[in-house]
Amino acid sequence: MTYYNRLITLVLFDAMIVVTAVFLSYWLLNPLDEIPAFALIGGLVLLLFHYFYTAFLKQYKKAWEYVTASEMFHLFRAMAFALISTSICQLYFTHYLYLRELFITGILYMVMIGYSRLAWRVYFNPKIKRPSDNKRTLIVGAGSAGTMITSRLLKSNHIKLVPVAFVDDDKTKLGLEIFNIPVVATTNDISQVVEEYKIEHIVIAIPSLKREDMNTILSECTKTTVKTQIVPSLEEIVHGNVPINELQDIQMEDLLGRSPVQLDDKGILETIVESTILVTGAGGSIGSEICRQIMKYNPAKIVLLGHGENSIYAIEMELLEIYEDKIEIVTEIADIQDRRRMFEVMDHHRPKIVYHAAAHKHVPLMESNPKEALKNNILGTRNVADAAEGSGVNTFVMVSSDKAVNPTSIMGASKCIAEMMISYKSSSSHTKFVTVRFGNVLGSNGSVIPLFKKQIKKGGPLTVTHPEMVRYFMTIPEASRLVIQAGVLAKGGEVFVLDMGEPVKIVDFAKKLIQLSGYKVEDIGLTFTGIRPGEKLFEELLGADEVYEEQVYPKIHIGKPRDVNWHAIQDIISTYDVMSEETLKERMLCLANNRVGNEIHVS
CATH class of the missing domain: 3.40.50.720 (NAD(P)-binding Rossmann-like Domain)
Incomplete structure (x- = not known):
């Protein structure tokens, strides 16, 4: 029913009710007499006041099929005002108050109007399901x-x-x-x-x-x-x-069993507000969430840098929809392996803070492509860091991985060597270079959770590499918050690590997801595929010689900066293109593991 149809229906109903109330009240008091003119005039006055107060209190705009006690209260208030106003008019023009007639008319009027609205709700409200x-x-x-x-x-x-x-x-x-x-x-x-x-x-x-x-x-x-x-x-x-x-x-983050990490909003606001911020890998899972979080703190400008035009376009459109008239949003399609391009971008925008999230992160793929891992994760990081330092960036935050600790994979080794470079640069630069390290990120591109959901939708089975495989988990917003918080806490050379509680068995996650999707584990099934190249049964967050006892911030640990073999890094960078893949793998893993101490879990 349209608004105007509803309005006409209610106006006509109310007119019938007011007239009926007046006639009934006089008939009950004087059953044998004719209705005098003053009663008819009084009824007309009451109807006019009813329309006025009901419209004034917007009662004709209410959706009475969803009537609540609040709406009924305002309706009765309008009727009370109408009765009081009618009584005042009657007393003013006739110098007499017909109390009995007004009292009975008022009772009938209020009861019938109230029931009409309740009847509207009963008739038009959707029927209850069985x-x-x-x-x-x-x-x-x-x-x-x-x-x-x-x-x-x-x-x-x-x-x-x-x-x-x-x-x-x-x-x-x-x-x-x-x-x-x-x-x-x-x-x-x-x-x-x-x-x-x-x-x-x-x-x-x-x-x-x-x-x-x-x-x-x-x-x-x-x-x-x-x-x-x-x-x-x-x-x-x-x-x-x-x-x-x-x-x-x-969602799997609902099963983490711990509260998400909170931010120091005041400190972040003071650092980011009215500043220019640059994010590499801005179209990725972590990079795009870093951008979303940053925008809440009102930077003057944010630069979205990435190699994939579709993902950069997607995050640009998302941010423009909310912040187009508030914050300058700039996109730069660029490859971090292009050193000259990195210097051009940094010199042009002169950011205060750089969040470096661009990286190759898939462990099995990097095992098959070690030179690409080195070019992107090591050379790319060096290019961005050098360009940031050259343009006077205040703080450079690199996103790393728990796979950089005691690495057994090329991806982990490449991130470990990138950490070494960042640590080395922090010792002699005015730019504060820091690293943020965290575990598996739930729901990120290529993570296990979207795969599990897809497999459940197809009817199974869920593929798990090993029954004893354990990982630390965090949400995408948590990972992004840690990166932003690190930029505030940075003094130079630190490795920041989120306290993610106890590691979780992948197979337990898989079983819970099956059960909460409404299936039995045996109906969907689990298949163990074996550990893939480069993978470990467990991951670590800090090496033994990196650990400070205290937390630098609630739920955030900090690693000690250590000596770096810069000459070995330079040597592997300058000769990687003439090495065989097997030699390169061996040298990268050797260099990375000479740096890292014994295992330690943060909990």
């Missing part, structure tokens, strides 16, 4: 988010879920009913509730839930074979990334 036609759903959380999701699910015809029970840890809610749906237990009893109520779907509706508590609830959900979804986090809702009533599949 469990027989939809998946029986358990709602975890009986708070505001839980009730909102429940209301939407009950009314939506295109979402084939119907709530049949709540669980909530607030024991004062146990035994209560919300929309006629009982709160039956606490979150500790999810598996029993699923069995007792024949639950086919679980929705976790607690947006403010801490990561540790989320992990506890998800552990209960994995005891079942029921698909589990969640409402968006508060951060996503506040930033407008997703509406609160949109359900999301479980």
Whole structure:
């Protein structure tokens, strides 16, 4: 029904109700008498005041099929104003107040108008779904988010879920009913509730839930074979990334079992605001997220540098949509292996901070292409660092990897040697050169999680390299925050490492993802493919001789700068093109491992 059709319908209904109320009140008081003229005039006055106050309080703009107590209160307030105004007019023009007639008219008028709006809601509100036609759903959380999701699910015809029970840890809610749906237990009893109520779907509706508590609830959900979804986090809702009533599949970051690292917003703001920032690899998973995070701190200009035009175009369009009139956004399509181009870009933009995220990172691919690993990760890093130093950059932050510690792969060795160069340059430069090192990034391009989801969608099996393979994990936003925070903490030569808790078995991640997708592990299946070239069963975050005992910032460790064999680095750079691939591999691994000490886990 259009707005004007609704308006005409309500105006006519209200006119009929007011006239009926006036006639009924006079008839009840004087059943044998004719209705006098003053009563008809009083009814007309009441109707005019009703229209005035109802329009003034915008009651005709309300969607009465979704009426709440607040709307009903404002409607009754408009009717009260109309009755009071009618009484004042009656007293002014007739010098007499017909209290009995006004009282009964007022009661009939308010009751009938109120019921008309409730009847509108009953008639036009979407019909409630029944469990027989939809998946029986358990709602975890009986708070505001839980009730909102429940209301939407009950009314939506295109979402084939119907709530049949709540669980909530607030024991004062146990035994209560919300929309006629009982709160039956606490979150500790999810598996029993699923069995007792024949639950086919679980929705976790607690947006403010801490990561540790989320992990506890998800552990209960994995005891079942029921698909589990969640409402968006508060951060996503506040930033407008997703509406609160949109359900999301479980993400692997929800299983990390720890709270995400927070930033020193004040320190970052003071460093970045009104500054020129350059990000290499700006189209990649980490680089693009660094750009998104930086934009929140109002730089004067951000330079998006990358080799792939499609990815740079994508992040440029995304940022322009939000910040086009606020921050200057510049793109530079350039290869970091092109030394002259790097100097041209740096000299032209003169950035205050450079975040160097461009790199080759795929371990098996770099095993087959060691010269490309050296050219991009070592020579490319040298080019960007030299250009940054030459143009007077204040801070240079290089993104590295935990694979640079005791490396067994060419990718790890190339990142380790790049770290050496950054450490060496920091000792004699006015530019503050630092490295940020972290583990596997969930959801990044080429990471295992998108592969697992794709394999589940196809029906399995999930491919895992080894049953004992463990890795440190962090989210893309966490990795990007660490990079930005390092730029604030930098004094020169440090290696910053995020405390990522305990390492996690890849096979455990795979099993949880299967179970939370609503399947049994044996139905999807797991296949062990064997460790790929260059891979290790476990990764390390700091070498033994790198560790300071204290944290430089909550959840951030710092590594000590160490001596670097600069001549060996220069020698391998100057002769790599005449070496065989096998010789180059041997020399890179030898150089990298001479630098790194014994293993140590940060926890």
